Amino acid sequence: MARAEKAAAQQQRADAAQGEASRAQQVRTDAGFALAQSEPVAQVLVLGRLAHLDRLFEYAVPQKWQAAAPGCRVKVRFAGRECDGFVVSRSESAQTERRLAPLQRLVSEVPVLSPQVLAACREIAERSAGTVADVVRLAVPPRHARAEKAVLAEAAERQGESSTGDAGAASAPPVADGILDHYAGLRAFLSYAGQEGPPVPRAALTLQPVDGWPEVVTAAIAQLPAERGALVVAPDTRDVTRLAAALDGAGIAYATLLAADGPEKRFKTFLRVLLGHVRVVIGNRSAALAPVQNLGLLVLFDDADDLHREPRAPYPSALTTALAYSRSTGAGLLLVGYSLSQPALRLADAGYLKLLSPLPDRPRTEVQPHIELMDDYLREREGPSGHSRLPSRALAVIRKGLADGAVLVQVPLSGYLPAVACVRCGERALCPACHSTLSLPGRNRSLSCRVCGQLVERFECPFCHGDRLRALSTGSARTADELRRAFPQAKLLLSGGADGPLPDGELAAGTLVVSTPGAEPAGLRVAGSYRAAVLLDGDALLGRGSFDADVEAVRRWRNAISLVCPAARGGRVLVVANAELPPVKSLLLADSLRFARTVAKTRQELALPPYAVAAELTGEQSAVAEFVRECELPEGADVLGPVPYGEEYRAVLRVSPAQAPALLAALRATTAARSARKAKHTVRVRVDPPEVF
Numbered sequence: 001m002a003r004a005e006k007a008a009a010q011q012q013r014a015d016a017a018q019g020e021a022s023r024a025q026q027v028r029t030d031a032g033f034a035l036a037q038s039e040p041v042a043q044v045l046v047l048g049r050l051a052h053l054d055r056l057f058e059y060a061v062p063q064k065w066q067a068a069a070p071g072c073r074v075k076v077r078f079a080g081r082e083c084d085g086f087v088v089s090r091s092e093s094a095q096t097e098r099r100l101a102p103l104q105r106l107v108s109e110v111p112v113l114s115p116q117v118l119a120a121c122r123e124i125a126e127r128s129a130g131t132v133a134d135v136v137r138l139a140v141p142p143r144h145a146r147a148e149k150a151v152l153a154e155a156a157e158r159q160g161e162s163s164t165g166d167a168g169a170a171s172a173p174p175v176a177d178g179i180l181d182h183y184a185g186l187r188a189f190l191s192y193a194g195q196e197g198p199p200v201p202r203a204a205l206t207l208q209p210v211d212g213w214p215e216v217v218t219a220a221i222a223q224l225p226a227e228r229g230a231l232v233v234a235p236d237t238r239d240v241t242r243l244a245a246a247l248d249g250a251g252i253a254y255a256t257l258l259a260a261d262g263p264e265k266r267f268k269t270f271l272r273v274l275l276g277h278v279r280v281v282i283g284n285r286s287a288a289l290a291p292v293q294n295l296g297l298l299v300l301f302d303d304a305d306d307l308h309r310e311p312r313a314p315y316p317s318a319l320t321t322a323l324a325y326s327r328s329t330g331a332g333l334l335l336v337g338y339s340l341s342q343p344a345l346r347l348a349d350a351g352y353l354k355l356l357s358p359l360p361d362r363p364r365t366e367v368q369p370h371i372e373l374m375d376d377y378l379r380e381r382e383g384p385s386g387h388s389r390l391p392s393r394a395l396a397v398i399r400k401g402l403a404d405g406a407v408l409v410q411v412p413l414s415g416y417l418p419a420v421a422c423v424r425c426g427e428r429a430l431c432p433a434c435h436s437t438l439s440l441p442g443r444n445r446s447l448s449c450r451v452c453g454q455l456v457e458r459f460e461c462p463f464c465h466g467d468r469l470r471a472l473s474t475g476s477a478r479t480a481d482e483l484r485r486a487f488p489q490a491k492l493l494l495s496g497g498a499d500g501p502l503p504d505g506e507l508a509a510g511t512l513v514v515s516t517p518g519a520e521p522a523g524l525r526v527a528g529s530y531r532a533a534v535l536l537d538g539d540a541l542l543g544r545g546s547f548d549a550d551v552e553a554v555r556r557w558r559n560a561i562s563l564v565c566p567a568a569r570g571g572r573v574l575v576v577a578n579a580e581l582p583p584v585k586s587l588l589l590a591d592s593l594r595f596a597r598t599v600a601k602t603r604q605e606l607a608l609p610p611y612a613v614a615a616e617l618t619g620e621q622s623a624v625a626e627f628v629r630e631c632e633l634p635e636g637a638d639v640l641g642p643v644p645y646g647e648e649y650r651a652v653l654r655v656s657p658a659q660a661p662a663l664l665a666a667l668r669a670t671t672a673a674r675s676a677r678k679a680k681h682t683v684r685v686r687v688d689p690p691e692v693f
């Protein structure tokens, strides 16, 4: 290899003089190589780390890298180092008078960055106040040579096959699609998604509990013409597994892209998708910009789930990514969930999304379980135990459910006793080392700090010197202990918390699952997995210190309710929370729209997202303060902080949605200016992060 390169280099030097002479008018380059015969200039997006250099740079294309087409990955010299980059375009002449450095190497002749993905990356970077390079890095996985070789061989084979006729294509059984008829406008939406060209349909579909989202999405994909592609993004691996099972059942071929995939598998799947070997792609956030050929339908399940949030810069939300990708590809966008998110409602009110609601074609008892709130009437009727955390009513619901099926108990907090207080003075027990909340990890265990790990063998209250403790909150492990004593015959399973969620599996009658929200395992068929559910400590879920706590609680409750079979088949849910609170009351309503509208009205009045755009700046104290000073904020922008935030400092900038473009531009300009002058400390910028207020 090295020898061949050396020979090639000699040949180039021989050709160099000639090449230079013939093109000297258009392109000035370093000497020592032959220039490509046609379009000898490449505009390259360099995947650098420097925000002020986030634009295209021109390079000369040596003859030996003539095949460097737009979308190809290349190596270039940049700021004295070898960097990865992508050719974005080629041209006959250069924009600059400077001498152009040559492309160092063409990594692969496969154009892996499509114009549509690049366009989406640009929009995402703008909306997240980040760099295009960072977003492209998220979109295109690093090349894996062995994976590429295998997929290209597969491609050659496929080509051979298709020329001998398509006899191998087995006719799949028709997919049951009656489920689509229960939602007004869904079929019309899908027929538009199946067509090429405008109008591009965009909609938010709020499902009824009886309809499993994997079945709905599978039926929707089956409506697309064979040549149209589909991409489905769901929050976590388990959601993706559930969808995979539904697609398998319908005989629909698909590829899976997960953040947990190794580099070889990830690149292999990416390439098979890019080359059109598979037209349906499912996955979590790492699939969000998969280069599906002829993309017709982009589905985002449960868009408000935090797991969708990309943890790497520039931290785009799944919705931002999906909106940008739908725009750049013209693919229909369908948000699917059991509750409507605030950003989706705002887009609908702006006329950008259509809300698809269930038709009143089925009786209530056939679409959702019987839902009951532990209200004052029930509490009083029960007597003293009615006010306890686990009232007799809840035990009765569990008992009855266990007789006929599996029962779910949802507990917001994991652990044993997540927070404890001094019995005598009521002060919360805090870590002597870092002042975080101390928790009790189990019976007969020492108090410990979940932040720094400090163990406290003997508690002595620093305020009153008391040494006895009481629980401030109860976790799922402690709840499981209590239920084990109450239901010794039940098969008790604990899901979520330190051990992670349990996988889905058969949930036989007599199984009692205690789970944190979002970790609930499902049975073999997702919808109707449970005969009953008890949602405990609703007030703890609502009392989280975030502006979003109410909407988030409703989302988690409605997701749990979707796992319980309808009332007509004995399904029952008891919610133990303050029944007077609007989010709790809203669970009795058939759809979540009315509650979403109430929340939207309040947020509009209080200028909370999505009726304001907030940017969070975190980092070293003086750096954050300096960033805020230097940022040319639009008129009327709120500046909150900086204030201490964990180990760092945080400031929040807030503007009206109309001023968002100005704020985003100012943030990018400030980041670029700091990068250009090599500011000592970096400041992390996140746009509309969850829990910002």
Ligand SMILES: [Zn+2]
Pocket: 422, 423, 424, 425, 426, 427, 461, 462, 463, 464, 465, 466
């Ligand atoms: Zn005390």
Ligand SMILES: [Zn+2]
Pocket: 431, 432, 433, 434, 435, 436, 449, 450, 451, 452, 453, 454
């Ligand atoms: Zn600590």
